Amino acid sequence: DVPLVVDGLVKEYSNGFRAVDGVSWxxxxxxxxxxxxxxxxxxxxxxRMLVGLISADAGTVRVLGREVGAGSRVLGEVGxxxxxxxxxxxxxxxxxxxxxxxxxxRPRADANLDEVLAVADLGGAVDRPVRSxxxxxxxRLGIAQAMLxxxxxxxxxxxxxxLDPPQIRGLRGVLRRYAEGGRTVVVSSHLLGEVEQTCSHVxxxxxxxxxxxxxxxxxxxxx
Ligand code: ADP
Ligand code: ADP
Numbered sequence: 001d002v003p004l005v006v007d008g009l010v011k012e013y014s015n016g017f018r019a020v021d022g023v024s025w026x027x028x029x030x031x032x033x034x035x036x037x038x039x040x041x042x043x044x045x046x047x048r049m050l051v052g053l054i055s056a057d058a059g060t061v062r063v064l065g066r067e068v069g070a071g072s073r074v075l076g077e078v079g080x081x082x083x084x085x086x087x088x089x090x091x092x093x094x095x096x097x098x099x100x101x102x103x104x105x106r107p108r109a110d111a112n113l114d115e116v117l118a119v120a121d122l123g124g125a126v127d128r129p130v131r132s133x134x135x136x137x138x139x140r141l142g143i144a145q146a147m148l149x150x151x152x153x154x155x156x157x158x159x160x161x162x163l164d165p166p167q168i169r170g171l172r173g174v175l176r177r178y179a180e181g182g183r184t185v186v187v188s189s190h191l192l193g194e195v196e197q198t199c200s201h202v203x204x205x206x207x208x209x210x211x212x213x214x215x216x217x218x219x220x221x222x223x
Contacts, residue, residue, distance in 0.1 A: 001065045002026050003153045003184040004050070008059035011045050019045040021208035022059070027153075027186050027201070032179045034195030034216070035188040037205035043188040046205070047082045047157045050186070064152055078153040079146035085138070089131035093122055093141045096130055100145055110149055119174055120144035121167070136162035143171065147178070154178060156187045160194060172198045196220065 004027040011020040020042040027033040035043050048054045050061055052068045061068040063078055087096045094117065101111045117126055120140040122133075130138065139162040146154055154175075160168045175198060179185045189195050195202050196216055204212040212219065 002028055002062075003064055004186065005062040006046070006050070006059070007062075009046065009049060009056050009061065010058040011042075011049060011054065012057050019208055020049070020056075023205070023208070023210045024059075025203045025210055025213055027184050029182045029184055030179055031201050032175050032185040032187065032199045034199035034202045035186060035205060036190070036192060036195045036202050037188075038190055040207075041190075041205040042208040043190075043205055044083065044157055047080075047155060047186075047188060050155055051078060051080050051082065053082065077151065078155060079148065079151040080155040080157075081139075081142045081146045081159060082155065082157045085142035085145055087130040087138065087141065090129055092129055093117070093120070093126045093133070093137075096141065097145055097148060101148055104149070106149060112148065112150060116144040116147045119147060121170070134162070136164065136167065139163060140167065150183070152183050154183065154185045156185070158188055158190070160189065160191075168194070 006026065007024050009020055009023045010018070012018045023046065035046065037043055049056045050063065050068065055069065088099065091099065097113060120143065122137055122140065125133065125137060130141070139159065143156060143159050146156060159171060163171065175185050175187065187198065199216055202213065202216050202219060203210055
């Protein structure tokens with residue numbers, strides 16, 4: 001089973017603007033797929049449809065063998081960081097992740113809390129309220145939350161926002177190792193260099209369409 005299959009996806013916002021205009025692509029096990037494109041290309045709109053945060057006007061998304069659509073969100077089953085994780089500001093980073101895990105209804109023993117908190121690299125701040133966090137710290141906690149429970153599919157929308165260069169390099173290794181276990185990572189970015197260094201495969205979007213896709217090494221050779 002292919003973990004993620006996007007087929008003919010279309011999204012037109014209520015003002016009539018067609019942000020996603022018939023895109024099809026897939027992500028296989030072991031791949032780190034970069035959704036690459038300039039601001040406004042339709043990456044976030046696509047990501048929102050992948051988890052059912054918004055519904056598509058046409059086309060289908062199949063995640064881990066199941067169709068995502070109106071009324072069938074897959075948030076929780078897939079790990080996702082899309083448009084801000086919405087943490088509770090008065091709770092600590094650790095408490096926020098505990099609350100998130102509890103909301104998924106999954107067994108407490110399956111929560112690899114310490115493992116993902118190590119990825120967030122927050123030091124002593126894990127036990128301080130999230131309202132005291134910088135944007136980068138919140139972003140790292142959001143990535144950690146998405147990885148909680150080691151989901152087979154990890155979706156991250158512009159995860160390097162607010163991260164400094166050493167943290168970006170660190171994340172690169174984390175994502176590669178994550179996919180090496182046969183899991184799948186999809187990460188959006190507007191930076192070609194970032195996708196080239198992090199991803200095994202790339203889907204290039206421009207004005208709501210896929211203009212190029214394939215293995216990163218093939219595309220780099222072609223240019
Ligand atoms: P829908 O067509 O899915 O109902 P709406 O047009 O009602 O979406 O907008 C949903 C949200 O997106 C609103 O909070 C709105 O402020 C925001 N929004 C509207 N236009 C834009 C835009 N051009 N870019 C980003 N966000 C926008
Ligand atoms: P990206 O993530 O690649 O920057 P987005 O998916 O956020 O692209 O946006 C694609 C296009 O859709 C942009 O032109 C944006 O302004 C527009 N857009 C996003 N959300 C809305 C909305 N709710 N209503 C109207 N237009 C929107």
